[in-house]
Amino acid sequence: MTLADLELGARARVTAVGGAGALALRLLEMGFVPGTAIALIKRAPFGDPLEFQVRGCHVSLRRAEAAQIEAVPA
């Protein structure tokens, strides 16, 4: 699964960040590194973007960006 498939309130552990270029680096630097537990906090009113809890912060990603992050349920 990817973080885009996460149910509201559910948690998952990052296994890999795919994709090339700046986005993958930015995601990793914001704390979406393999092994980190992530929770989906909220979806924006129009369904996108998504709000995640990661490493003590809340970070918003678009669905397409969240789909770059491979994860397993935690």
Place this chain on the structure above:
Amino acid sequence: MTALRVALAGNPNVGKTSLFNELTGARHKVGNYAGVTVETREGAVHERLRPARPLTIVDLPGTYSLTPISEDEAVAFRCLAGEGQPPPDVVALVLDAANLARNLYLAAQLIELGRPLVVALNMIDVAAAAGMPVDAAALSRVLGVPVVPTVARTGAGAAELVAAICSLDPVPQVSSPLRARLLAAGPSALAGLGADPARARWLLSAAAAGTLELTGATAAERAALVRLDAAAVRQGAHDLIVARYREVDALLDALGLAASARERAPAMDRSARIDRVLTHRALGLLIFAAVMATIFTSIFTWAEPLMGLIEDGIGWLSGQVKDGLGPGVFTDLVTDGVIAGVGNVLVFVPQIALLFLLLGLLEDSGYMARAAFLIDRLMARVGLHGRAFVPLLSGYACAIPAILGTRTISSPRDRLVTILMIPFMSCSARLPIYVLFISALFPSDESVGPFTVGSLILLAMYALSTASALAAGAIYKRTLLRGPTPPFVLELPPYRLPRVRNTLLHVFDRTAEFVRGAGTVILAMTVVLWALLSFPRPPGPAPEAAPAAMSEQAAADDSPIQHSIGGMIGKAMEPALAPMGQDYRMGIAILGSFAAREVMVSTLGLVYGIEGSDEDDQPLREALRTARNADGSPRHTPLRGLAVMVFFVYACQCMSTIAVVRRETRSWRWPLLMFTTMTALAYVMAVLVFQVGRALGYA
């Protein structure tokens, strides 16, 4: 003793600005790096904090990392590494104690850099209240650098921080065990990128991000990177980040913070409760609409009395000078050129100050990130970031503050697209033009259903401008400014009470920068435009001394402005104006409107020999209604009026917009492209309206 230069670094939203203002007593100057719009501020440490030696604090842009993904990070790295400038003597890193699991990542990068480092452990009160107190002494031990607990909001710890900086041994810390561990994580791709380990990492990451142009890499470095396998570069850059976070996790373990800080977000609990309302699916959107309406009203309505005061003041000053100097060309130069030019600059100050005051308070409180979160889905359809919404909305009031407001958009390309879209939004200066032509040429008693024809036409003008702005954005994103959609990745910071003092300082900086940066260009253009419309003076007696027998029509056709260079240009333009249903008089009015669109109305008044007219002016409306061509046909018809209105929907007739775009893009290229494309579009659309209308049988 020369001052030690101290670079202040840190993540966004960690209280860095508060700490900077606390350290410097809010006395600073704003600096800009050549070619970029990233601001840095610089100020001496206040004597109140009793520095043992003079210190100069340089406030770097708030960044999550030093990896050059955006301009901010590139500026921060170049300053810290001392590229093209002397490196700072000391780096002071501000950490959010309540958010170490992410904040320590930047600490790891700074330690790799190896410059003398002091940590300000800020918001220790917030961390303790959230149930995860941080032991500063323990953090200092594991990081191997001095750590000073601070509460920037109250100023607690500022003097201790200054003392720690002054007593720091200003030699690079090459022997730190943490640094040795961080540098041991060297992917093979780093080999051959030079002897400086921090720079090699920076180049490798930039190559992986595709942002080498931000680094100023030498030809040799570029050549070395080109030889590397793309997959190896990507993997190497990933490995570096993962290795840094591995060290961060080890640090958290050593501090006993691992589980609480990494897996949960206790410092966000209160904000999450507030967000149940503010980003609620229905309520959140309602509140968003109310906040946006307030921002809009502030620059559309609240700024008006202040702008009126400035205009009155300028008028009074002109009057005084006229009385003092007596009539003459020099008096006119001073009053209608220079003083009017200063007025043209100052008149924007209320709107800019109000917009930045509201935006600053909302940004500081944490709401602007939520606003971007709420509206991003709609903005993404145009290919833009949620942060582009507020500047675009502000464009309905005035392009000047709106363009200045685009600085919150971090991607330079998206920022440029937004700047190019804003002048399409129907600003308040177009309203007088719409009102004049609608009220003069369209019957007020004709209606469609419950709406008068006039109000529907006005609505159509706004709809046309909005649709055109969105279309322009979509086109720019697909052609000239094509590029990968920049990462959205937006932190929703904890809600905090905004610091009014910080915001007011920011408002002052931005307003002063506008006056200094764009003011000179606006002033110069006002003088040139005045000269164009004033010289040469009409021959013979002044028009008011014209024989009484002269018909009103003839008197109007002999108004002084028609003899000026501008008048001649207007007349020369007539063949081009005919296809859009206009004559040379409108050409002069269009030329005059370059000062500001609403000036079109008073210029048209002058053409018809009416002094100081505005859109409510009955004589001017009457003159437009009754004006006849040589063959006796009406000169202004509803169709011709519509063509003028459509022209002004598109035309970039505003020298201040051009001056501000030049200032913000640091080149004449974009403002000139904007002006020429918008003028061409305006002309084509106006011709289209008139020709199609005529084909349909209208006059």
